Amino acid sequence: MSEMKTALVTGANKGIGYETAAGLAARGYRVAVGARDAERREAAVERLRAGGAEAFGVPLDVTDDRVVAEAAALVERQAGRLDVLVNNAGISGPRDPGLGQEPTALDLDVVRAVVDTNVLGVIRVTNALLPLLRRSPAPRIVNVSSSVGSVTRQADPSAQVGPVMAAYAPSKSYLNAVTVQYARHFADTGILINAVCPGLVATDFTGFLGPRTPQQGAAIAIRLATLPDGGPSGGFFEEDGTVPW
Numbered sequence: 001m002s003e004m005k006t007a008l009v010t011g012a013n014k015g016i017g018y019e020t021a022a023g024l025a026a027r028g029y030r031v032a033v034g035a036r037d038a039e040r041r042e043a044a045v046e047r048l049r050a051g052g053a054e055a056f057g058v059p060l061d062v063t064d065d066r067v068v069a070e071a072a073a074l075v076e077r078q079a080g081r082l083d084v085l086v087n088n089a090g091i092s093g094p095r096d097p098g099l100g101q102e103p104t105a106l107d108l109d110v111v112r113a114v115v116d117t118n119v120l121g122v123i124r125v126t127n128a129l130l131p132l133l134r135r136s137p138a139p140r141i142v143n144v145s146s147s148v149g150s151v152t153r154q155a156d157p158s159a160q161v162g163p164v165m166a167a168y169a170p171s172k173s174y175l176n177a178v179t180v181q182y183a184r185h186f187a188d189t190g191i192l193i194n195a196v197c198p199g200l201v202a203t204d205f206t207g208f209l210g211p212r213t214p215q216q217g218a219a220i221a222i223r224l225a226t227l228p229d230g231g232p233s234g235g236f237f238e239e240d241g242t243v244p245w
């Protein structure tokens, strides 16, 4: 195995995840492209390689225990260890025409699906990859959250926080809370774990309506994925600094 560092990005076939993988590759990481659809995954791997990246595809649906275990086994075979895990895969769940999710009309199956991907998916993938992360001299985990998960901002009537999102926004609050518990558990281990918000980015997720490019959105995840030893852990960051819980 080469001494090259390896980064796994979930949901790396498009959007912010793809650009996170591309940005890490440009910084010298071998990138493992986690994606559930074979065609989209291979297209992303080919595009990354065409740009000079060392990349390989990892079949990965974050909601499936068996697939996640197989993904960890594949990363072990290909790289022997993992240095960076970016838990980027996420869904909003269906939205109303105003692009929100009314709490009074919420389908509980939608809540379950959103939590399964955005929260349980992160726990599932993190725990499956943890033995490989522990083999790295400087493991870094980044959970791609959202500032809509900031309860402080959501509860501020004067804050510009977009529509009511009763399934999606709390899933990111939950993810933030889980991130803090991991950071507490990892205290003094050298593993740094943080949550980040990419800002409002033009991707499939937003119907390509955000003012920021996927590259701009990926920058904060790349920054936290490449923290030096002694960097922060258990924080919630956006481009301009920390996000209030």
Ligand SMILES: NC(=O)c1ccc[n+]([C@@H]2O[C@H](COP(=O)([O-])OP(=O)(O)OC[C@H]3O[C@@H](n4cnc5c(N)ncnc54)[C@H](OP(=O)(O)O)[C@@H]3O)[C@@H](O)[C@H]2O)c1
Pocket: 010, 011, 012, 013, 014, 015, 016, 017, 035, 036, 037, 040, 060, 061, 062, 063, 088, 089, 090, 091, 117, 121, 144, 145, 146, 147, 197, 198, 199, 200, 201, 202, 203, 204, 205, 206, 210
């Ligand atoms: N865009 C924004 O403005 C914004 C703002 C704040 C936070 N975020 C967060 O940023 C992250 C990336 O979003 P994006 O804007 O880049 O959205 P996107 O373009 O829709 O990409 C989402 C990615 O997640 C993957 N994914 C969804 N469910 C999955 C599953 N069960 N297993 C594996 N992969 C799965 C998708 O794969 P498929 O192609 O197979 O569907 C896709 O690769 C999400 O966590 C989102 O919550 C986005």
